Amino acid sequence: MRVYHATEDYLSPSDGLSVSTLNVQAPLKRLLHEIDLLVSVSEGVAHSYEAHGGYRGASIVLRNGCDFPFWRDSRASDYTPPADARPVALFQGALNSRLDYDLLLELVDSLPDWHFWFCGKTVDAPPGWNKLLARPNVRHFGSLAPAAIADLARQSSVGLIPFRQDALMRRSLPLKAYEYVACGLPVVTIPIDALGEEPHLFSFARNAREFADAMVLQATTRTDPARIEERLIAASQQSYDERFAQLKSELLARLELRRNGQSLPQGNLLVLYDDRSLHVRTIEEHLVAFRTYSRHHILFMPATGFIQGLDDAPDGIDLSLFDAVAIHYSIRLSIPDHLSKAVAASVSAYNGPKLLFIQDEYDATETARQWIERLGIDAVFTTVPDQFVDAIYPRSRFPNVEFLPTLTGYVPEDRTIDSYAKPIEERDLLIGYRGRRLPHHYGDLGQEKLNIGIEIRQLARKMGLNVDIEVDDTRRIYGNDWYRFLGSCRATLGTESGSNVFDFDGSLAKLSTEFADLPYADFSARYLSERDGKIRMNQISPKIFEAIRLRTALVLFEGEYSGVVEADRHYIPLKKDYSNFSEVVRKLEDVDYLRDLTDRAYDEIIRSGRYSYAAFVAGVDAYLDRRFDGRTKGALLLTPSLGIFANSGQAEDRGGADLSCLFMTNTVLKQRLTPDDYRHLVTNLTRLSDQYLDPNFVNMKPSLKSIILLTGLWLWTLLPKKFREYISGRVSQKVRELRAAGPSHRFVRLAVKWMPQRLRNMLRYHIR
Incomplete structure (x- = not known):
C-alpha cells in the first residue's frame, strides 16, 4: 500500500x-x-x-499529536518561574509569514509586564519580525533542541498560536498545539476547527485584546494541579504512540479486507443508467458509489431514450460477458418508453442476475411491475417498508423475485460540504427552508412539505423571528448554494418524504391534473379518502442527511423517517397542529442545546457509517456474492484508448496512435495477442459500428428544414458549456413537469410521433 x-x-x-x-x-x-x-x-x-x-x-x-513520553519525562509541566517571576508567553516554531505580526506587535505593547519568548528558524522571516524583535519584552532563543524547548516551557505561563487568520490556517492543525498541552501549558490560539471541540484545553482569540484577556486569565491555571493533570491526560491520549497504533490498526484492517476480497470472486457488473439525470447530485453520488466501494469490476452504460445505431439494429447487444446487470433508479420504469427499446430487449435476453434499484414506487406502479416481469428481474432494491412489500409486489405474482430494503439516498460524501457549516453561535438565521407544492395525488405527505413552510413562516413572523422560508418553486436553491444556505441556518424544517397514496394505474395523476384548481381538502375527500395511508412509506429524505452533515438542527414533524432519526435525540419534534412551536423556538435559541443535539446526530448518523454509501454498496456486494456462489465468468479485457485527465478534464486518445499501447491490459494475458489479432478485432468492430448508422440519416438530402435545423445545432455548440448545461437542465425540468401534467405530455409525444422519421433520428442523434 x-x-x-x-x-x-x-x-x-x-x-x-x-x-x-x-x-x-x-x-x-x-x-x-x-x-x-x-x-x-x-x-x-x-x-x-x-x-x-x-x-x-x-x-x-489522524490528528497531529505529540511525543508525549518525551515531554512527560522532561518534567516540562513542573512550573519554575523565571528569575524576575514575570509571566512568560511562549511561541515555538518557524518565524515566517504565517504569523500575524500586527497582532503580535499590539499584543506585546499591551502587556509590557510579560515576557514574550520565541524559538525557531528565521530563514523566511518577513520585516514584521524585526519590528517585533526590537520590543524590550521580546526575546529570540534561536533554533533549539527539544530538551531546550522543554526548559523554556517549564518557565512559561501560556503557549501561543498567533497565526494569520485565514481559511488555510483554520483548516490546519499545528504540531505545537498538543506539545504545549503536554508541557502543562494553557494555550491561547486563533480559531482552528480541529481544536474547537476542546475548549477546556484551548482558548480562542481573534484580536490582540482577546489574546491579552485570555492570556491573563489562563495564566492563573498554570500552577493548578487539577488543570495540569487534565492537560497531561489529554496529551497522553494524543500521543504519537496512540496515533501509530490507530494507523497500524487501519492498515491491517484494509490489508485484511484486501486479502478477503481476493479470496472471493470479482465479477463484472454492468450498471444501466440515465445520463441525462446526472445534474441531480444525489443520482451522481449514488452511481459513483458503485465504482468507489464495490470490489467488483463496474462498467456503466447510458440506456434511456433513443440510442442511435442500437435501437436501429435488428438485434440488441450481447450482455453474456457480464456476471450481473443492474438497472439504476435514474431509469424511470414507471414511464413505459424511458428505457431504450434495444437495451430492454438485451436485458430480457440476458441470462444472469438482474438487479433493479427503484424509487417513487407509488407512481404508475403497475407499469413498473410489468417491467419487472418483462425484464426478468431477480432482485429489487425497494424503498417500500418490509411489512408492505407483499401488498405492492404480491408473492403470488413475483415468486422468484427477492425484495431488499434500501433508502432513497445516503450521507453525501462531498467533503466540500463541511466548509459551508458555520459554528452554531455564528448562525443568525433561526430557520431556513425550501418547500414545494406537489400535485394533489401525492396525498397528505405531499401536502405537508407545503403546509409546514406556510404555517411556520406565519408563526415566525408574528414572533419577529429571523427566518428564510419559501415554498415557491422559483425560490428553490441548488448545488453548493444550497449547502451554503443550509450551513448558515440554525435549523431547517422537514417532513417525511414519499407518498402514502399508490397510483397503480396512473389514473390519480390524471385526476390531479384535471382538478388542479380544486382545493386539496376537497380533492382528498373525493378521491383519496380510501387510499391515503393504507400503505405507509414515510421515508427519510436525503436532505435530512445533508442537514445533519452540516450540523444544522432538524425541526421535523413527528414521524418514522425510515427508523433512521429519533425525536429529541436527533431532531426537535414539531406537532402537526404546531401547538408546541413556542417550545421549539426556545430550543433553537439555546446554543448549548443545539450543539449537543447536532453533535449527537452527527456522531450517530454520519460518523457511525451506518448510512454511508460504503455500507449501501457492501449490501449490494453481499447479494452478488450469494448469487455468484464462488463462480464468475472471467475477466473483461480492457485496454486504454481514451483517457479523461484530471489536469484538463478532457478526453484524449492515447490508444489509437500507438499500437503498443493497446497491449496495456487490466488482466494478465496467458496467450500473446499479436498486432494482427488486434487489427482484426478492431476492423470487425468498426465494420459492425458502421452498419448501425442510420442510412436515412447518412443519405438524407439537404432541404431548407434540415439546413435550418443543422445551422441551429451548430450555433448551439458554440454557446458556452455552462450556459448549455443550464438550458438543458431547465428543459429537462420542463419535460418532467409535462410528464406529470398527463394530457400535455401525451400531446408532446404525439407531436414528436408525427415528425418524419429522419427528422426524429437527427434530433435524437444531435440533441445531446
Missing part, C-alpha cells in the same frame, strides 16, 4: 502561499493519483486534498 501523510494544506488557493508551496502543488497533485490511502491531520486538510487535489481514494483523519 502507498500511504501519504498530509500534514498541511498545500493545495487550497491562497494569496499567502510561498513560492516553495506553489512549486509543490503540481507534483503533489500527480502523486495523489498514485496512492492507496490518504492520512490527513484534520478534516479541513482532507477536504482540500479532495476538492483541490482531485484525490478520490480511501481517506482517514
